[in-house]
Amino acid sequence: MKVILLQDVKNVGKKDDIVEANDGYARNVLLRKGLGVEASKKAVNDLKLKKANEDRVAKEKLLEAKKFAEELREKEVILKMKVGEGGRTFGAVSTKEIAEAAKKQLGYDLDKKKMHTEPIKTLGVHNIEVKVHPKVTATLKVKVQEDK
Template identity: 40%
Template sequence: MKVIMLQDLKKVGKKGDIVEVAEGYGRNFLIAKKYAVEATKQNINVAQAQKKSAERKKQQASDEARLMASQLSQVEITIPVRVGEGSRLFGSVTSKDVALTLKEKHNIDIDKRKIDIKNITCLGDYTATIKVHPEITSTITVHVVEK
């Protein structure tokens, strides 16, 4: 019996896949628990349309991420901090500080967990890597100056 998977199921298939299973397993388990539907012509057409739609959305998200990454690569931010003896910072500059500065100065809202920056404890220029998309990253320049 052929069924179209509605959910990911280990050792059976992923969502949207058309798989061949035993008659009893398909009717009594997969279809009964709403893990799958029978693979009729109409259901196959619907599944293919949904797959194409999902691919289009994924491609659009990737294109938007590339555009955002190219815009971010041109951004430079300046973070003023309090400095102690020997131009050492009180504390350090973190990804949270970078995210707040991006939001305030450039109106770019990025989650602090997507910003990768090494531990900054001195004045100077640094680079921060931002994950815009799972496969796409961008770098920005961070200037740490005395307040």
């Protein structure tokens, strides 16, 4: 019997897979526990429509992420640090501080966990990589200035 799985089932298949199962196993386990539905023409057609819709939504999200990455590339966040003798800084700028400054200055809600950088301990302009989508990475300029 052909069954469309509604959830991942160990040793059988992943969600939305169409699998061939023994009649008894399909009726007594998969269908009864709500792990799958019988693969009728209507169910298969519904599955195809659902997958097509999910693909379209995924493409739209990818395009939005690319657009946002381009927009972010042109922006700059300014942070101030205390500096001692000889231009040595006190402490470092972390991703948490960068995320807070981006929210205040640019209005973007960036996740500090998705920023890839070492703590910034020098003055000047630094490029920070921000993962905005699993396939898209943006670059944000962080300008660290002396706090007087």
